[in-house]
Amino acid sequence: MPRPSLVSPPRRRTRPKLLVAAAAIPIAVGVLTPLPAVAAPMSDLLRLMGAPNASSLDGPIWSATATGFASAPTAELPHGTTGGAGGDTVVARDAASLAAYAASEEPLIILVSGDIVVGDGDMITVGDDKTIAGAASGGAIVDGGLFVDNAENVVIRNLTFRDSYIPGDWDGKFDDNDNDGIRIDTSDHVWIDHNEFARVGDGQLDVRKDSTAITVSWNYFHDHNKTLGVGWTEQALTTITLHHNRFSNVHQRNASLDNVAYGHVYNNWLSGVSSYGINARGQASVLVESSVFEQARNPLIADGGRVHQRDNIFRDVWGTEPAESGPTFEASEFYAYTADPADEVVGLLTAHAGTTKTPRVERIARHVTVAQDGTGDFASIHAAVGAASRSPHPVEIVVEPGVYREVVSIWKGADRLTIRGATGNAGDVVVTYDKPDIDWANTPTVSVYAENLELRDLTIENSYDGSAGESVAYALRNSADRTELRNVVIIGDVDEGDPR
Template identity: 65%
Template sequence: MPFTADHRHSPHRTTSPRPHRTGSRARRVTAALAAPVLGLTLLAPAAQASPGTDPEAAGRALLHRIGAPPATTADGPVWSPTATGFASVPTDELPDGTTGGAGGRTVTVRDAADLAAFAAADEPLTILVQGTLDVEPFGSMIDVASDKTIVGAATGGELVGGGLRLLEVENVIIRNLTFRDSYVAADWDGKSADNDNDGIRIDTSDHVWVDHNEFARLGDGQLDVRKDSTAVTASWNSFHDHNKTLGVGWTDNVVTTLTLHHNRFSNVHQRNGSIDNVALGHLYNNWLSGVSSYGTTSRGGSTLLVESSVYENARNPLILSGDAARLHQRDNLFRGNWGEEPAETGPTFEASDLYEYTADDVEDVVPLLTRYAGTRSSRDERLGRQVMVAQDGTGDFLSVQAAVGAASRSLRPVEIVVGPGTYREVLSVWPGAEGLTIRGATGDPADVVVTYDKPASDWATATVLADGVTLRDLTLENTYDAEANGPRETLALRDAGDGTVLDDVALVGGGRSTDDPRDS
């Protein structure tokens, strides 16, 4: 039956002492992945930090240089000087786990060409990214070689219009960077040939730590972990205003080891994350809020442990896909969700047998991630009382949903003015966007069309879950193809907010429902 309740899942939990950081953990991980795998690409040995280099001291010096705050939680420093999760697990080649460019030179880059040159260099490097780097050509990805730390400078660093690609490399750290605005107007689904770009793409790579970054309004995926990558940790990142957020898989082999902890997902649609054929996946202290398709999925042959995370205002918050997928979840908080009930297949593995961690209490997750997820400057987002959406790039945003996401994080009501055009996207107005107005710029509803093509059992073209929302001078259209897919109920608008005002709004191809999906 549909899941709607606000509650915590807390099955009986057994604990084991957390081991010290020794090489024995690498042997335990190897034993856990004992199944043979064929056809993998062998990586060249990484150049571990130079003899005499203390990776923890090097990490602390770098954090001091970028002005990282010294906050600490039960799990350790919010800005850890060394890698966490599976990225911290030592091997014979990497006895200190992931160390990136520790022991090498430190360089500063201020344009994308210099970043590309240093990122590809055949030497350990710490690369400080300073300012806004426009990646050219638009939508391209910069290749990163092994033994690199790429980090935003104290004054901030961001990549606009492109991303980073890790292909058959190892020992890479990426921190304190913003990846934004490689979205192609009118291609919310990310299907066009010129839109196959990600914020970070990790292919057939080992020991990668992605920490304290911000991802917004990108082309295809925000972070993709693909093709038998191993020992990957993504921590304290902020993912928002996007369709396909975090995908893992693109392989028939089941070898990937992955940790996702203290990540914030907000105003997102799908792949949060979509975790396919992951041998061991540990997810803890993540916060998903405002998810219109599905939250976390264990797919294929994946084995997941999900704990002490918050799922709110999410459709299908925690689900399975495939008979072989396994998922054990404990001490999670679910509130205001709908769709499938959170999945549970029974105990899977104990991450504490493999590396050191202490999950923060689930009640602390929202305040912690509100304050600390993303870069040092992620919380500095400022929004005027009126913002413009225009597909020709003359406005503040290219998609209506991106503008709504920003408005939901604003401390005051916002008016979104939408320029002429057809916007193929799913529009969701989440709690937090109270008092929002969305209006067409010309005053003629025929000039501004928001359209999508799913039946009501999936989602409406537009869903309003906030109170006091005004929609004006718009067309909301549902183009579900009943002839091709069979007759189904369709909705142009699902309106569950109190006091919603519709002023000269045309509903085409589907009606309006005032049922709250969270009550179904």
């Protein structure tokens, strides 16, 4: 396969539309000392983010310059992706100021201080030559996201994207739910680094419509259905690097790489995958190396695309055999990198994936509630169980009345977990999904892999309509020892799988 051109794809050069109304805030508000120009592109930003000084074999864990395909130089960007380097540094503390800064025409380094609540899952549009980063004190985008639309040279780092989830819409299909964490459309030279994504409405990160020179590094994706999708195009133009990312308690698109010209995936950790892990789709050409797949169904598949894998660790995985299509390309022909040994990946990502404020030990109470009206600790059972599986202590999850349409996988690590309906009436809490067991993409409504689990006072249902053809439709799959069901109604098939 010929080496791709790293020239930016044709794009409209128009000022991005604001999806969030910006108040009339002078752009000078919050201006700090400007950073030095391109000679030292982002070194001062590390201090402003409170980034630790740590390294792996691959280099600095908090790099001062872009890595992967985002580092590729062009005539317009001889230093690769630099974001707002050389521009002023400003501070955003609310959605209006962030939207105004992000849409401005000049280069800017925008520090996000505290939780910025956008609301209704709306997205703030980001223009050219911007760095948006969480401050050392912490920065989060809550109930909203960032939209990189027909833009060039954007860096997004050290931010938490959380809680745009719409209760009851686990699939992200409601008409009012296009709530992505970050969406990148027809853009080039974008670096997404050291962010955390949790409980987002639709896609946690979508890279779409012929975006190129993209790097996604050292992020933490967890407790979600559609994690990281790449594609939405008939062309194979996208170049993307995914390295040192952690995926925990996720379902599909981890990542889905559709029609990517070159997709380099290395040193990622997928733990707790209920549908499929990495998928090379369409015309995709993918290299996967030195990554860890554990407690993962269909960990590495090729749905039309080609994938070459080497030096990966597969443990406690099932479903389809990890795909191997033969050699695809060598990433070292495009940029310098050194893959860390696969047996060091879990330790590295436990310590360093996510933001400077990401907890390294999950903080969850011993007793939590799930409610769809916003009164609980979580809005989905799936998210509560994910947190419990990473907790150092047993957890009781009490579920308030409602119909919860979602897939729930109770991973090893959630041993001695209790999930019970709040009222004691099994009919008041219904956990339901509607997929038959006919291909790699379909799963039971509830799957149990943890030992000493108690399910009580609820209904577990697979509502698949078999009139179109006979097929097994599992409501419950149990692959663990000492699972106790008390006052549980099961509607659908039950599978006593092999312990994993």
